[in-house]
Amino acid sequence: MADAMVEESATTTRSGRVITPSTRAREASGSDNISAVRTSKKSMTQVELTAVKKAAGLIEEKQSGKDGNRDMLKKIGQYLESTYQEVKGLKEVLIKQEKMIKEQSKMIQEQSSTIQALQTQLYPVKIDNANQTVILDRDSNVLPGAIKTLGKENNVDIAKISWLSKKDTNKAYGSMVVYVTKWTDAKHLIEGNYFDIGGESAYTRIFKP
Structure with missing residues (x-):
């Protein structure tokens, strides 16, 4: 048996360690195991990195x-x-326009009232010694056409006539007021001191209500 066995040649390292062929085999085997472990760890690391990247991609996508x-x-x-x-801007514009329209409407109404007042402005002149039969009918109403006739006779524009004297008396002459539309006509009548009525002359005065 001693002949069949081959004596292992040993090697001594500088540190004094004796290494035999069997020791080398064991170390080689251990080295292979370490290499395999390292490879396995590397593979696991790559898998983990891939999973992390995938998870990061999903997070980034979300x-x-x-x-x-x-x-x-x-x-x-x-x-x-x-x-x-x-x-908001349109609302402000509409509010301003509405306010402007109200102001313009108010102004127009005031102007209209002023114009109407000017148009209806009448100037009264008192007439004394007026012939009642030429002015009034039996019911003491102003005769139709009397205003137009007297206006034409005196060259003035008369709007209306009001009888001042008592209507139930038997006097033929009395006093009345003629309302002319122009101040110049009223001034002319008062300064002239006369008023023609059916060919007769009456007297004019300033009317004091």
Whole structure:
């Protein structure tokens, strides 16, 4: 048996360690195991990195979706704000226009009232010694056409006539007031001191109500 066995050649390292072929085999086997472990760890690390990258990609995708929604909401908010400002501006313009229209309407009414007052402005002149039969009918009403006739006779524009004296008396002459439309006509009658009535002359005075 001693002949069959081959004596292992040993090697001594500088540190004094004796290494035999069997030791080398064990160390080689251990080295292979370490290499395999390292390879396995490397593979696991790569798998983990891939998983992390994938997870990061999913997170980024979701975040991108959130950012897109946020941008959309921001744009909608800006649009609504812009629309609100436009509506607010239009409302202010309408309020100003409405106020302006009211002021113009008030001004027109005032001007209309002034014009109407000027148009209806009459100037009274008192007439004494007026022939009642030429002015009034039996019911003491002003005769139709009397205003036009007297106006033409005296070259003035008469709007109306009011009898001043008592209507139930038997006196043929009395006093009345003629209302002319022009101040110049009233002045002319008063300064002339006369008023023609059916060919007769009556006397004019300033009317004092």
